[in-house]
Amino acid sequence: MSEVLSQSEIDALLAAMAAGDIIDDGGSNNSGNENDVTETVLEDSLKFSDEDIHILEYIHKEYAQIISSNMSKNLNVRVSLASIQEIRYKEFSNSIPYPAVINLFKLNPLEGYLLFETSPELVVQIANVFFGEDVSGDVSKAEFSERDKDISMKIVKEFIEDLEKAWDKVLKVNSTIEHVQTNPAKITMFTENESVVLASFSISICEVNTLFNICIPYSSIENYLGKLKVKGSPCEFKLSNNFGDANLNIKVVLDNIELSLGELMNLQKGTILSTHKRYQNKVSILVEEKHCFNGEVGLMENRKAVKIVDCLERND
Known part of the structure; x- marks a missing residue:
């Protein structure tokens, strides 16, 4: 934590700087710890246009409604898109706790990998409630057993299949789930400064609230940016995007x-x-x-x- 200077110390420091008494020691004191610096995506370096973000927001709002509908057949489940924004991959990676459930998957014809990330607690809850799996509540362990990984893949497969349905209104995609990882540091296929769109979801199952994220790297969707259009009339898209959460009788x-x-x-x-x-x-x-x-x-x-x-x- 940085030391807080008193006003007298600040005055003395300014006087020393004016007299040239402060010597640059190579910039180590000025730069600080690079890991403590939060990088922001400056407006002039944005990779995704507003229209791209609006289309992706539309897709993921549809996705939240599809999951809610499919999971609410037996229980009270609510899923909503909490936020969608462009950030650096480093920011996303640093925000992931350890351990976590991170699945790398593809949405062909998009190139490269996308990420589905959530907590082990959500996997345990879904496995016990929806799949009848007798999964231990010990989710603090860093490494999953092969059985844990199989159950995680089974659950995430259901989530990704629903994502296909949401994308279908914009682009026909086919998903492939590659593997599950628990340590974000072991995912090295993305550069720290790569722009990504992070869609964060809130999911409530029997009044227990959890989060999950979908990360879309720029490299995976670059060839389709500016080309994605919602199938149907522009008016229908605007109405759905702006009033999709409205309640109707x-x-x-x-x-x-x-x-x-x-x-x-x-x-x-x-x-x-x-x-x-x-x-x-x-x-x-x-x-x-x-x-x-x-x-x-x-x-x-x-x-x-x-x-x-x-x-x-x-x-x-």
């Missing part, structure tokens, strides 16, 4: 029937209301009172559910 309607005031007054427990539809499990799905989808009623995981079978044309 969705209503499932079996049928509409008309009753006279007298019939309404006579309704009581046990009254059966007959509809005009034949029994086909068909329902209308309304979004903010607008008929957007047709569906079928059924059961999933012992719960009532509705399957969308038809998407109606949306002209407004």
Whole structure:
């Protein structure tokens, strides 16, 4: 920690500098410890344009929604994109605790590797809750056993497959998971000053909050920067990007029937209301009172559910 000088000491130092009494000892005192210096990406050295960041933000917001939907079938799971920013790889690497779960993977046709990083605690929680694996709670050990690595790869594979689905709205990709690492210092394929986009996610499983990160190095996506476009209309992208987290009222309607005031007054427990539809499990799905989808009623995981079978044309 740097020593704090008093005002009298500062005055004496300035006087000595003016008199030329301070001798440069090779710059060791001025430079300090390089490892203590936090490097920032200056605006004129940014590799990713604002449009590139917006597209990647759109992809990873979609990704968070896909994971939440897939993992919420049995439990209360919430995933959200906490932040997305361009930083130096060194900053990301230095922020990773040890041990960690770091998976190197590819998204073909992107070149090179991307990184998926999270804590061993999240792997243990998911393994126990979702995969039925009897995993020890001892996550402080620096080296994983082969069984630990296999379980980690199995879990991350599920996460990366969902990432493919999110990318599909921009670029068709196929993932390949290479290997898992626990020590960030052993990952040497990136230079310290390489620009990366870091997407950080918050995940809550049964009210237990954890984080995970996806790191996209500039070298892996360089050939596609400026070329990535969301499939569909620009308006659809802007709406999804700006209002993707907005809550909408969705209503499932079996049928509409008309009753006279007298019939309404006579309704009581046990009254059966007959509809005009034949029994086909068909329902209308309304979004903010607008008929957007047709569906079928059924059961999933012992719960009532509705399957969308038809998407109606949306002209407004």
